[in-house]
Amino acid sequence: MALFFCALWSCSAEPEAQEAAGGAKTAPLMEIRTLETLQLPWARILEGGSRSLPPIGHLVEFQQYRRKVRFQVSDGRNALFRCDRIYGLSNLDLHSCIELPDRRCSKVELRDEAGRLLIYPNHPNVVPLLTAREWYEYLQLPVIINGGWFLAREYRYFSYRYPCSYPKGVHISHGEILSEAEGVDRVGTRASQFDALVVKRDCSGSERLEIVDRPRQGDLQGALHALAGFRLLERGQHSQRMFEESNNPWTSKARTAVAFNSDTAWFVVVQPGPHSPGGGLKAQELATLLHELGAEEAINFDNGGSSQLYSRHPITREVVESRRGDLLPRDTRYLRTPGLLAPEDENAIEQEEVFRPVPNIIGAYPLP
Numbered sequence: 276m277a278l279f280f281c282a283l284w285s286c287s288a289e290p291e292a293q294e295a296a297g298g299a300k301t302a303p304l305m306e307i308r309t310l311e312t313l314q315l316p317w318a319r320i321l322e323g324g325s326r327s328l329p330p331i332g333h334l335v336e337f338q339q340y341r342r343k344v345r346f347q348v349s350d351g352r353n354a355l356f357r358c359d360r361i362y363g364l365s366n367l368d369l370h371s372c373i374e375l376p377d378r379r380c381s382k383v384e385l386r387d388e389a390g391r392l393l394i395y396p397n398h399p400n401v402v403p404l405l406t407a408r409e410w411y412e413y414l415q416l417p418v419i420i421n422g423g424w425f426l427a428r429e430y431r432y433f434s435y436r437y438p439c440s441y442p443k444g445v446h447i448s449h450g451e452i453l454s455e456a457e458g459v460d461r462v463g464t465r466a467s468q469f470d471a472l473v474v475k476r477d478c479s480g481s482e483r484l485e486i487v488d489r490p491r492q493g494d495l496q497g498a499l500h501a502l503a504g505f506r507l508l509e510r511g512q513h514s515q516r517m518f519e520e521s522n523n524p525w526t527s528k529a530r531t532a533v534a535f536n537s538d539t540a541w542f543v544v545v546q547p548g549p550h551s552p553g554g555g556l557k558a559q560e561l562a563t564l565l566h567e568l569g570a571e572e573a574i575n576f577d578n579g580g581s582s583q584l585y586s587r588h589p590i591t592r593e594v595v596e597s598r599r600g601d602l603l604p605r606d607t608r609y610l611r612t613p614g615l616l617a618p619e620d621e622n623a624i625e626q627e628e629v630f631r632p633v634p635n636i637i638g639a640y641p642l643p
């Protein structure tokens with residue numbers, strides 16, 4: 276269940292910014308709100324006004340983000356994969372997994388039931404699949420949302436059958452290029468069609484967000500962090516880049532985005548409500564929502580069950596977490612045997628709501 280409350284973070288504000296003239300307090304530099312609390316023109320955002328129920332979700336707003344906030348894209352190469360996600364492996368059971376001296380994805384050969392090598396240990400960016408909460412445990416970033424697309428063989432339930440994968444498109448962390456725009460995505464589209472959110476830092480220490488369309492290596496010079504996605508807004512206008520097939524642009528579903536203007540940045544996770552199957556937003560609707568917030572630039576990251584947010588206040592330890600967005604069969608036979616469960620039969624079995632493990636995230640933290 277989503278937690279329906281606001282978390283106002285003003286611990287990073289300068290003393291002189293805490294109060295305005297007359298003693299009135301200024302807005303906090305970082306604020307987390309549910310979409311339900313926003314006064315947004317949903318009738319205009321939802322195309323055609325055909326849906327009466329707007330999506331649920333969370334929005335994180337960063338004021339004065341260039342000077343007051345730092346962003347970080349995960350580097351999971353040294354993170355350990357989880358032993359409870361080995362349903363698709365023939366060469367590793369729970370006991371032997373626990374006994375492994377090193378559970379980094381690059382140190383273990385993972386094979387399927389036919390003995391085929393699934394995850395190549397020598398791949399430069401093979402990383403574990405972790406939920407946003409688990410990424411928090413690894414990185415301790417106060418606010419985390421899911422990142423970009425990733426390799427998903429046997430796409431249905433991949434994140435629960437195998438503990439590791441490779442992010443698709445550009446992936447840069449702390450100035451190191453972990454992957455570039457190469458290969459194909461899950462619908463056979465060239466990964467070079469991805470755009471990228473890029474974080475750069477100037478000589479004064481201020482950070483700048485920018486979006487690069489279909490980046491090449493020369494476009495990423497000076498990038499501190501970068502993550503692949505599809506552009507939604509460019510200079511305040513809807514971008515045609517959002518309509519790439521991998522983005523499922525015409526489907527109303529959960530979506531994750533980062534948006535910004537010259538002073539403010541936003542993390543946004545939208546999800547279908549518990550009583551609105553098929554809810555969420557189309558790509559164009561998400562672009563409209565972000566423009567209504569005041570964004571000039573925006574990018575869409577991985578969608579559907581991957582969309583998630585986790586936040587823990589560094590002082591109060593207050594937690595804000597998005598709704599569990601994926602459904603998983605309680606009977607693990609369906610995870611162990613691909614094709615045992617036909618898509619049309621999924622509604623007939625008992626399922627549980629879960630957070631989908633993902634290979635990378637983008638997080639943020641306020642400066643002291």
